[in-house]
Structure formats: structure tokens, C-alpha cells
Amino acid sequence: VDQHVAQSYIQLNQYRLMEEIGMGSYGIVKLAYNEQDKNLYALKVLDKMKLMKKFACFRRPPPRKSKPQQVQRDPLQQVHREIAILKKLSHPNIVKLVEVLDDPSDNYLYMVFEYVERGSVLEVPTNNPLSEEMAWNYFRDIVRGLEYLHFQKIVHRDIKPSNLLLSETGQVKIADFGVSSEFEGLDAFLSGTAGTPAFMAPEALTEDSSFFYSGRAQDIWALGITLYALEHPWVTRGGTCPMPSELDNCHLVTVTDEEIENCVRVIPRLDTLILVKAMGHRRRFGNPFRHSPTSSSLRIR
Ligand SMILES: COc1ccc(C(=O)/C=C\Nc2cc(OC)c(C(=O)O)cc2Cl)cc1
Numbered sequence: 462v463d464q465h466v467a468q469s470y471i472q473l474n475q476y477r478l479m480e481e482i483g484m485g486s487y488g489i490v491k492l493a494y495n496e497q498d499k500n501l502y503a504l505k506v507l508d509k510m511k512l513m514k515k516f517a518c519f520r521r522p523p524p525r526k527s528k529p530q531q532v533q534r535d536p537l538q539q540v541h542r543e544i545a546i547l548k549k550l551s552h553p554n555i556v557k558l559v560e561v562l563d564d565p566s567d568n569y570l571y572m573v574f575e576y577v578e579r580g581s582v583l584e585v586p587t588n589n590p591l592s593e594e595m596a597w598n599y600f601r602d603i604v605r606g607l608e609y610l611h612f613q614k615i616v617h618r619d620i621k622p623s624n625l626l627l628s629e630t631g632q633v634k635i636a637d638f639g640v641s642s643e644f645e646g647l648d649a650f651l652s653g654t655a656g657t658p659a660f661m662a663p664e665a666l667t668e669d670s671s672f673f674y675s676g677r678a679q680d681i682w683a684l685g686i687t688l689y690a691l692e693h694p695w696v697t698r699g700g701t702c703p704m705p706s707e708l709d710n711c712h713l714v715t716v717t718d719e720e721i722e723n724c725v726r727v728i729p730r731l732d733t734l735i736l737v738k739a740m741g742h743r744r745r746f747g748n749p750f751r752h753s754p755t756s757s758s759l760r761i762r
Pocket residue numbers: 482483485487490503505556574575576577578579580581626635636637638639
């Protein structure tokens with residue numbers, strides 16, 4: 462820990478906040494040293510005011526009929542939903558929420574997570590791109606994490622390499638439940654878009670938000686694109702997330718315009734039964750729920 466000792470730092474309860482280790486649309490993640498248990502943690506800092514403003518701007522008069530009715534959730538409520546989901550979860554391939562520091566008088570809300578030492582799998586130095594064996598090891602961890610999530614009736618909705626954290630021992634943990642949803646019954650009936658376009662299944666990209674699609678199959682699709690991205694560093698251009706348009710051009714056009722077989726060809730390593738079965742849904746897309754969604758459930762054959 463001593464190499465992290467900063468000269469001037471912010472003290473938050475027993476946590477000494479140190480350098481920033483991650484950032485995104487959600488805010489920033491700081492490294493934090495817990496002076497009681499002498500451990501390091503990842504502290505996700507959320508600016509409540511910024512979240513409220515973001516929501517306020519969505520309160521504009523309802524958009525013109527032609528624009529899809531985007532159901533905008535109050536981001537602060539969404540954060541509490543995310544926290545409620547994370548508190549239920551306990552699995553080696555899901556990042557662990559340790560505690561939440563939410564002082565009503567403080568503009569910031571702090572989510573304390575376990576420190577996953579090597580950060581996002583994408584940022585891992587890519588001078589030696591992932592070997593196929595490494596990519597499959599990561600894939601296996603993600604499948605186990607996702608299978609557990611779906612079993613707990615939660616769809617993640619934003620599976621992609623930058624949301625996958627790598628531990629010291631090379632274990633992958635799924636993070637960022639900022640757009641995840643809980644469901645009842647066998648699957649989530651989703652409409653509208655959430656997540657990252659390049660990793661979204663064709664039916665989730667439809668403009669028509671009266672369209673409902675399977676949340677579980679959508680996660681499995683994103684899993685497929687993620688494995689492709691992990692194995693083809695050129696897609697991630699050496700460590701940054703693929704540009705949606707870039708991956709769209711070389712990828713989703715193929716999927717939407719051509720037969721499923723071609724699609725499996727586009728993601729050659731993914732001729733696993735899981736993906737073909739999940740995509741099998743798409744071919745008979747008219748009524749994806751005609752088949753029990755478990756047929757696209759996660760099982761390693
Ligand atoms: C190089 O060393 C590094 C070690 C750890 C990190 C790191 O942890 C980064 C992000 N972390 C997180 C992000 C999350 O969302 C966006 C969530 C969540 O909301 O679930 C949880 C965590 Cl932990 C970075 C670099």
C-alpha cells in the first residue's frame with residue numbers, strides 16, 4: 462500500500478481517498494485505503510446534483526410523436542435500484558459492493574467496492590493481445606457470472622469489456638449495474654435502448670420502442686460481441702472500447718441483413734451452442750417468447 466500513500470488526500474470515515482482509477486458516464490472511481498482493515502477498495506463517487514440535473518433535462522415536454530418514447534428513470538432512483546440489486550448479489554464473478562456512504566448533507570454518494578487489482582480487462586496492457594486460451598478463460602468467468610445474474614432474475618444490459626474487471630489471480634468480475642433491470646418470471650421484457658450500441662443485439666437497436674425483446678438473449682448477444690472484442694484487439698484498437706459506429710459497420714449490418722450463419726461466421730470463435738441458440742431466437746424473432754427463454758439460457762456444452 463505504501464506506494465499509494467498520497468501527500469494530501471481526502472479522508473472519508475475510515476477511507477483515505479487516493480488516485481482516480483476509473484471514470485465514465487457514471488462519475489469517477491477512486492482508489493481508497495481503509496485504515497481500519499488495512500485493505501484497498503474501489504470507491505465509486507456519484508455526484509447527486511449532476512445526476513439530478515441530467516434527469517431534469519429529460520423532463521422536457523414529451524418528445525414529438527415520431528421520436529420513440531424513452532422511459533427516463535430518475536437517475537438517483539436508478540442508483541438506489543442499482544444498489545438494491547448489488548446488495549443481493551454474491552458470486553466470485555460479480556464485483557462485490559462492500560458498503561454505501563450516503564450522507565444527505567453531502568452532494569456525493571460513495572459506493573465502496575472490493576478492489577479488483579488489474580482493472581478493466583480492456584485496459585490490461587495489450588502489447589501481448591489476449592491468447593485464445595486467455596479469452597476463453599475470461600469468457601467462462603463471464604458466462605458463470607451472467608448465468609448467476611439471470612438465475613437471480615437480473616439482466617445486466619451493458620456487458621462489454623470495459624465493464625469487466627480482472628483480479629490479481631486472473632478472475633473476471635462483472636461490474637457496472639447502472640442500467641441493469643430486475644425481472645419476474647422467466648425473462649425480462651425490454652423495450653427502448655440501454656447500454657452500448659456496438660454490443661447491442663439488432664432487435665434492441667430498433668427505433669420502435671413498442672417492440673419488446675428478451676433481456677436474457679440481449680445479454681448473451683453482448684457476451685458474444687465481448688468475446689469477439691477480447692480476441693481481436695484490433696477491434697478494440699489496443700485498449701479503448703470499440704467505437705460503436707466502427708463495430709456497427711463491420712458487424713451489425715452483417716447481422717441484420719444476412720442469415721444467422723453469416724453472423725456466426727462474423728464472430729468465428731463463437732460457434733458455441735449458446736450463441737447460435739440465442740441467435741436462433743432472432744431467426745424466429747417474431748415471437749421470441751414462443752420458446753422457453755431457457756433455450757437461450759447459459760450452459761457451457
Ligand atoms: C489499474 O488498476 C485498477 C484497478 C481497479 C479499477 C476499477 O475498479 C475500475 C472501476 N471499478 C468499478 C466500476 C463500476 O462501475 C462503472 C462498478 C459498479 O458500479 O459496479 C464497480 C467498480 Cl469496482 C481500475 C484500475
